[in-house]
Amino acid sequence: MARSPKDPKTFLPEITKDFREAFGNGLISLILYGSAAGPDYDPGRSDVNLMVVLRPEAMGRLDEAFGLIRKWRRKGCAVPLFLTESYIAGSLDVFPIEYLNFKSRYVMVYGKDVLRGLELKPALLRLQCEREIKGKLLLIREGFVESDGKRGHLESLIAGSIGALTAIFRALAVLKGLEMSGSRRALFAEISRDFDLGGDVFDRLLDVRDKRIKLTQAEMLALFKQYLAEMEKLSDVVDAMGG
Structure with missing residues (x-):
């Protein structure tokens, strides 16, 4: 293209x-x-x-x-x-x-504006959030194991997952009544705070995706392991939101 x-x-x-x-x-x-x-x-x-x-x-x-x-x-x-x-x-x-x-x-x-007035049920939105988070966790975990810890492979996994993660985070913001922040970076920061996700993990993932930082092999490996841990935590929290 x-x-x-x-x-x-x-x-x-x-x-x-x-x-x-x-x-x-x-x-x-x-x-x-x-x-x-x-x-x-x-x-x-x-x-x-x-x-x-x-x-x-x-x-x-x-x-x-x-x-x-x-x-x-x-x-x-x-x-x-x-x-x-x-x-x-x-x-x-x-x-x-x-x-x-x-x-x-x-x-x-x-x-015609066919999107105006569409009503989305919170229970169904939460259910899809849970399904998407758990599915994404399986995919990035599989990719991590297949990567052999290679930096370039892990960078590609991060870049490829950001789009889907953004969609999920916007849905979570709506469920929690948070501001739908204009930028992706502000949205990630808001969700990290509200869901008590660790440190600056998601901000650093965006830095990798946007090529703002260049990590060593060891640093990339550590960041990806943090990514997996935070996604597991988020999966548990969103699961609990459903009762």
Whole structure:
């Protein structure tokens, strides 16, 4: 995929024109979501994510958009997320974290704001948080064992886990009634304080991900072991929130 644009919002008028031409009255909404819609956007790293909401009859014509998708991928956009309104209504109980994150970082590009007014049940949000934390813990533990302790491998594991961790932390902030801080770093600090997570572990993980620090082999190994320990602690706390 091409390098992400410096400012994805400059593409929006042309993107809107292309999708309206492709789907006509079948296009309900175009929404820019994720880091490209917020303060954490990094042209060298962030994806440009679009949500395309179509009428059911237009969903059967996705093949007509092959060239359109190819064009925008060359310009640095990810493959869009194609949804219908009925799919959104029927999946709120299954993907509450995903919809919460859509709502927390989005810009309306065209049409109906299908995200406004979505109600997410706290019990289902907590349950998915628990499931995601425990699943993430299994994955990073497996990756740690496979890494043979190599610094580069551990750096990649950290960088690859930050996105999912951010989504989980935003959901936890909502459950605890905390401020949904504008930046990822402020959010991580808030969750670390409120859930009594150890020291500056998550801040240092962000430093590794953002290449602000260069750790020795021993330092990286120690940090990753702390990461595993704090994720285990968080797993237990969120489990206890469910009674």
